[in-house]
Amino acid sequence: MDFTEEFRKSVDPELLFKGRPGDVRLGELVSTTWPLVGVTTRICIVGAPDDLGVHLNRGRRGAAGGPSGIRRELYRMTPPMDKAFEVDPSVFCDAGDMVPGSDITVNHRHAQSLCELALNASRAVVALGGGNDYSAPHARALREVSAAQKDATGTIGILTVDPHLDVRERENNLPHSGTPYRDLIDGATIDPRNLVEFGARKNRNAASHLNWCRERGVVIRDFSELRRAERMGVRIPDAFAQDLERLVARSDDVMVSFDLDACAALTGVSAPAAIGFSPSDLCEMAAIAGRHKKVRLFEIVECAPDLDPSGMTVKVAAELVYAFMESRFPLS
Numbered sequence: 001m002d003f004t005e006e007f008r009k010s011v012d013p014e015l016l017f018k019g020r021p022g023d024v025r026l027g028e029l030v031s032t033t034w035p036l037v038g039v040t041t042r043i044c045i046v047g048a049p050d051d052l053g054v055h056l057n058r059g060r061r062g063a064a065g066g067p068s069g070i071r072r073e074l075y076r077m078t079p080p081m082d083k084a085f086e087v088d089p090s091v092f093c094d095a096g097d098m099v100p101g102s103d104i105t106v107n108h109r110h111a112q113s114l115c116e117l118a119l120n121a122s123r124a125v126v127a128l129g130g131g132n133d134y135s136a137p138h139a140r141a142l143r144e145v146s147a148a149q150k151d152a153t154g155t156i157g158i159l160t161v162d163p164h165l166d167v168r169e170r171e172n173n174l175p176h177s178g179t180p181y182r183d184l185i186d187g188a189t190i191d192p193r194n195l196v197e198f199g200a201r202k203n204r205n206a207a208s209h210l211n212w213c214r215e216r217g218v219v220i221r222d223f224s225e226l227r228r229a230e231r232m233g234v235r236i237p238d239a240f241a242q243d244l245e246r247l248v249a250r251s252d253d254v255m256v257s258f259d260l261d262a263c264a265a266l267t268g269v270s271a272p273a274a275i276g277f278s279p280s281d282l283c284e285m286a287a288i289a290g291r292h293k294k295v296r297l298f299e300i301v302e303c304a305p306d307l308d309p310s311g312m313t314v315k316v317a318a319e320l321v322y323a324f325m326e327s328r329f330p331l332s
Contacts, residue, residue, distance in 0.1 A: 007110040010034065010096040011047075015068060017076040027075030031093040036121045043092040043325055044122035047071075048111045050100035051270075051304070053133030056176035057168070059270035062304025066317070067097055067128040069305035073318035080326050091329065093122070104174055108137040115141035119296060120149075124328055126321055129301035131270070132166055135257050136180040136189075142297045143189050146253040157194040157251035158184075159244055161285065162259035163201035163223065163273060167209050177270065177302070185216060192216035194250055196243045199223045199262050199277060219243070223276075236277065237284040248294045255297040256289040258282060258320055260313060268308025279316045283323040290327025298324045 016027035031041070047067030055061050071094070095118050098110045111130075115138050118125045127138050139158060147154025160166075160181070167185075168178035175183055185192045196219040213220060221243065226236055247254055260269045264276035277285075289295045303317045 007099050008096055008114055009099050011071065011094045012068065015071045015075055019078070024079065025075060026077050026079060029079060029091070030075065032096070033093065034095050035117065036093060039090055039121070041090055041093045041122045043124050043126060043328055044118040045071075045092070045094040045126045045128065046114050046118045047097035047128040048100070048107075048130035048134040049097050050107055050134070051131045052100065052102075052104050052107065053131035053175060053177040054270050054302070056104070056171070056174060057131075057133075057178045059177060060304065060307060062268065062307040063129055063131050063270060063302050064100070065305045066130055066300070066303035066314075069314040070128050070300065070303060070317045070321060073314050074321055077318065077322055080329075083329070092325065095121075104133070104176075108134070108175065112137035112141045115297075116145055119145040123293075124295065125297050126324065127297060127299040128321075129299065129303070131177040132162070132164075132259055132301045133175050133177045133180055134301060135160070135166075135299060136175060136183045138297060138299055139180075139184050139255055140189055142253055142255050146296070150252050155194070155250070155252045156190055157196075157247035157254045158190060158257065159196045159198060159240075159247055159254065159289075160257040160259065161198045161240075161262045161277070161282070162257070163199055163204045163261055163276065164259070164271070165197055165200055165205045165209050165213055165220070167212055181218075182212070192218045194247065195219065196247060197221065198240060198243060199226065201273070201275075204271075204273075236281050237288060240285045241288045244288060244292065244295075248292055251294065253296045254292065254294050255299065256295055257299040257301065258286065259302050260300065260317060261302055263316055266308065266313045266316060267310070268304045268306070268313025269302045270304065271302075279319065282316070283319050286320045286323040287327045290324040
């Protein structure tokens with residue numbers, strides 16, 4: 001592991017909101033002690049505040065502000081009002097952010113190293129992007145830790161909720177926000193049959209990229225087909241749950257990634273769309289993911305707070321993290 005402390009910064013204390021007496025907030029309960037020594041926390045949060053990959057993919061920049069924006073909303077929330085919750089680093093911690101530079105490949109290496117450290121110190125990691133390109137180093141971290149901890153090959157599965165397939169070719173041999181899943185498949189980090197692309201849109205992907213996925217056995221759940229099934233009585237969160245169950249059965253550990261481009265009518269993303277999943281559906285999916293012990297990595301990408309003056313995008317992102325965490329806390 002090539003990680004050194006100079007490439008990590010602690011979470012900004014100003015983001016750790018404090019409530020009034022008798023009205024405690026998550027910002028008061030999260031442990032920021034790092035590294036953890038002698039403690040295995042249930043959830044560890046890490047951030048990748050970088051959108052260079054979005055720029056290289058000709059998208060709208062702004063996702064570098066995602067980790068701080070999500071934390072600002074998340075840490076204002078109360079712990080579940082109907083559950084016991086104490087100040088204890090064995091519950092959840094925040095390991096801070098990797099510090100990005102001008103070289104995207106170096107940034108990815110450091111993000112992978114920070115994610116590996118967090119996975120080794122916790123039962124689950126919540127990774128806050130940043131551009132969608134960080135799905136690749138985060139998945140590599142999961143593969144490495146899974147293989148080491150289970151003394152096995154580290155067979156991982158990925159369920160990504162995204163209108164884009166993200167299997168574009170590299171340009172100038174550099175990764176970008178459209179390349180993560182091609183890179184992971186080409187690099188043999190994941191068996192393509194263990195990749196589920198949930199909610200892909202017909203008007204967001206080239207035919208060549210669809211064919212590339214089909215030739216390799218990637219599981220594609222088309223958005224319009226999911227809506228059609230919904231009219232026949234199969235709710236979208238239930239379809240998500242079925243895909244996740246199959247993936248969990250095939251994998252040692254699983255990563256679930258939410259690209260906020262998948263949510264309808266949010267403006268604070270790289271590629272906003274008028275049509276997509278509702279925030280309620282996405283929150284229910286996040287809660288489903290939290291109930292599976294094998295889901296070791298939960299990721300939110302493409303949240304760009306400065307592109308949404310209403311603040312709604314970052315609020316949705318924080319709700320997704322909260323839904324995952326609330327489901328996860330009872331699990332040992």
